[in-house]
Amino acid sequence: MTYDVTTVRAHFPALAEGAAHFDGPGGSQVPDVVGEAVAATLCAAIANRGSVTAAERRADRIVADARQAAADLLGAQPGGIVFGRSMTQLTYDFSRTLAKTWQAGDEVVVTRLDHDANIRPWVQAAQSRGVTVRWADFDPASGELAVEAVRGLLSDRTRLVAVTAASNLLGTRPDIPAIAAAVHEADALLYVDGVHLTPHAPVDVTALGADFYGCSPYKFCGPHLGLVAAAPELLATLHPDKLAPSTNAVPERFELGTLPYELLAGTTAAIEFLANLVPGEGTRRERLLRSLTELEKHEQALLDRLDTGLAQIPGVTRYGSPSRHRTPTVLFSVAGVPSQVVYERLAARGVNAPASSFYALECSRHLGLGDAGAVRAGIAPYTTAGEVDRLLDAVREL
Incomplete structure (x- = not known):
């Protein structure tokens, strides 16, 4: 079976609040079974x-x-x-x-x-x-x-x-x-x-x-x-x-x-x-490998969508070159708008994509971003194509 994000999302009560969560790299939302x-x-x-x-x-x-x-x-x-x-x-x-x-x-x-x-x-x-x-x-x-x-x-x-x-x-x-x-x-x-x-x-x-x-x-x-x-x-x-x-x-x-x-x-x-993200038989290890492989495909498709969309928005700078061998994480800034302000304006639109160095202090400094870092958008198991578009639309409005 392929990855069904709608079924996955049904297990996350926090999503009912309506925000599009791109803050997963700092801590994901939690499914009902865990609570x-x-x-x-x-x-x-x-x-x-x-x-x-x-x-x-x-x-x-x-x-x-x-x-x-x-x-x-x-x-x-x-x-x-x-x-x-x-x-x-x-x-x-x-x-x-x-x-x-x-x-x-x-x-x-x-x-x-x-x-x-x-x-x-x-x-x-x-x-x-x-x-x-x-x-x-x-x-x-x-x-x-x-x-x-x-x-x-x-x-x-x-x-x-x-x-x-x-x-x-x-x-x-x-x-x-x-x-x-x-x-x-x-x-x-x-x-x-x-x-x-x-x-x-x-x-x-x-x-x-x-x-x-x-x-x-x-x-x-x-x-x-x-x-x-x-x-x-x-x-x-x-x-x-x-x-x-x-x-x-x-x-x-x-x-x-x-x-x-x-x-x-x-x-x-x-x-x-995680083992049951994609239903199927087998040991838990076998089910994990199958589910996480399908999750990786799902997240990669959304990452490609996000990368492509950001590249088309004037004034947006992406850090690090797009690659198919990376986790679904994007660091970016918007010309003329401090990253903290970008973060706040996205949040006002119900899009949670924070700005910081996220404790990767040496990395941020080496990128020339100092201690402040930039805006980070991370894709999670519950992220949808519609939410990616919602993020892109919010960035365009800036």
Whole structure:
């Protein structure tokens, strides 16, 4: 079956308010089944995980289900799924843990294409250990990060490379498997920010070559938390700071305090929702691959429509070159109208497309946009062709 956006939209109560949401890159709207899963968990008897009472067993099952669902989504192992408050928090946790193994004179590589959550934790951890930070630049004209821009910075002192799977500002998708091959040739680790890729395309962390892959369920129709996928064997070699009585088991030793069971239940529901975007049989992993492949086609068609429309409007500048290998994200400005004003005027017309650097601070500066950034329009599973036209009409009116 093909993608039916009308059926998908029927599951999003928030859309009844009437706004056209192009703000998904900052957090998607949530389907009914996710809200129901969160509410049901909050209203059920729950306790700390265990095996004695029904409440303990329920908590334990919720965690196990969420790990399996995340593993199905990412092509990972459930025993390597670590949950946390956010991708930012988890990246800070892992940067501090990994930095324990670094020595003065070692090197880490970050890129100017990345969200600051995959830059600053590594920069600050490096500074605390006397480690050198090397910066990989992208081409500001095309928005592309070449493999050689990373490969040329690697040495026998490189300990880790942090790179995005898709720019949250431009949608650019670097060649992660090729970067991973170069990083592993240098005997270093690769930490991939998959926050902006995961909502828009099938993901296989093994095929990508990511040693660590972080993402955020609230970007793919789930609740607000983060997760990191890694091989359990790799996690077993790392020793995070933790409370003395807390378990030393993997992956639990990376999860500080009691997990938010209601949010984990919502995450499982969100992943199951994604698996059923296109009805069909098969395992959840098989259904996810089929549904996300069809979603990618749907979103790409809308992206082409948006790119074409913006190119025809005088005074509109698009950042990064249009490419079929990027997430459905467009960054643009309107000549003579400050981006914040564009944002406000679009909002007054019921079109939500905010303006900012969206925490991709280095990327915005490298594009010549400073800290203010520009207007970002992101396409989501519930976006329609009519909403794209609505955005284009609103921009023309400016």
